[in-house]
Amino acid sequence: MRAFIPDPLHAEGGEGFIVPRPNSSAGSLVRLRDADSALNMCFATDDRGFSTDKTSTSRIETRFTLGLSADGKGTVTPARGRTIAMQTSRVDCATGSTIEQKLGSVDRDNLGEPTVADGVVQVAGQVQGRNVLTPLGASGPAIDYSFDIQWKPATSTLTASINIGSFPAFEVYARRPGGSWVPVVRQFPAGKPWMLTGDSFGLFFGRKVETVTIPGLTGKWQSPPPESRFALEFNGDRVRWSERSAVGVVLTREVALRELPNGGFRIERPNDAEVLAFLGYQPSLRAQILARSPNPSFMDILWEGDDFRGEWNGLVVTKDAKAQLKEVVQPGGRPAKSFSFVRVKE
Structure with a gap:
């Protein structure tokens, strides 16, 4: 003012x-x-x-x-x-x-x-x-x-x-x-x-x-090609969240949208058995990961002009020489990976 x-x-x-x-x-x-x-x-x-x-x-x-x-x-x-x-x-x-x-x-x-x-x-x-x-x-x-x-x-x-x-x-x-x-x-x-x-x-x-x-999130947004890894469709306080794997498989979940104190937003996705299978982990390794009680992966959404970037915080899993579980780094335990998003024109 x-x-x-x-x-x-x-x-x-x-x-x-x-x-x-x-x-x-x-x-x-x-x-x-x-x-x-x-x-x-x-x-x-x-x-x-x-x-x-x-x-x-x-x-x-x-x-x-x-x-x-x-x-x-x-x-x-x-x-x-x-x-x-x-x-x-x-x-x-x-x-x-x-x-x-x-x-x-x-x-x-x-x-x-x-x-x-x-x-x-x-x-x-x-x-x-x-x-x-x-x-x-x-x-x-x-x-x-x-x-x-x-x-x-x-x-x-x-x-x-x-x-x-x-x-x-x-x-x-x-x-x-x-x-x-x-x-x-x-x-x-x-x-x-x-x-x-x-x-x-x-x-x-x-x-x-x-x-x-005020320009909001309503509608479809996508991270840039060639991977176009993430697609987000916002409808009020709900988000249809899709992730594309390197081999072209798509996982879609509907999640809640939560506003953060800094004016941004956060969406979370549980690391359950279906998600771990999508990420390519074998059944025996999935069981070991689930035994560690993994926290949900999350993405913080921050405005940049009329577009936004997503700060992706995923689960990090390392294996030993025998392909057994060595370490699970919870989401947020390492620096986030940034993805720019643009609105998908209908």
Whole structure:
């Protein structure tokens, strides 16, 4: 979430107040009055439109990750320091030159405890920050916004209810960790800079409610050829998991999909007699392996842009010179093997 002052091209409700810097200076400025005056004050803008670029500046920015823990509880990270205020530059209205610079203040960065009900993780919060270079300093007008976020992993849907003021511009994006950003709420200025005074008291506030789909796992995915070893078909919290052996035999199981605290997912497959036979172990060796109580093999699924990679953790079995069981290394006991996955087009 970012509140930012746009360039003149995207001023909209702030037209006449957001103007190019004078004397051919680069960038633009926002002035508190829409006419030149000795009483005017001007500040540098963020000089942009909407953007997901992490290098794009804003007046205030809030970032956090909302997820589910292994025991089904809602999580928010980080626990603190989610909101930052960026540097404010006061400039000369007549020349465009910089007079002074100072970091804005974060006066409120409140986030409630996340709750989980009917598969929906929900959290609400409130943020306030201000420009400390106005004559009123720490008591001057503030940028305020509050939000209620509801995330349903099973359907990859996110609903955001946002209360925002009329100035400046505001943008909200969401993604799975490592995925592509999806626009949720975007609004250019609906009012004038001086309306921030009223925004602080809720006078010019508006509420926006949007529901978006975050690119999810639903559908068929496959690891790359020539082996095309794994195929995964996702349907809600269930996965049809197929593995192809080197000789072309295919084993298919339906397994549960579990969300991890880092925003990824895990699927598990038991190493039972059928799986060991598929892996090519002879009956006598299968019995010895089963006597060691092998843990399920598992794959962790982590987003990479619009695709994902699977971190495969399989059972490792070694034999001695007489082809007898020597060692069983449980899944996760050695480094995982990575497989990239791409969506199968129907």
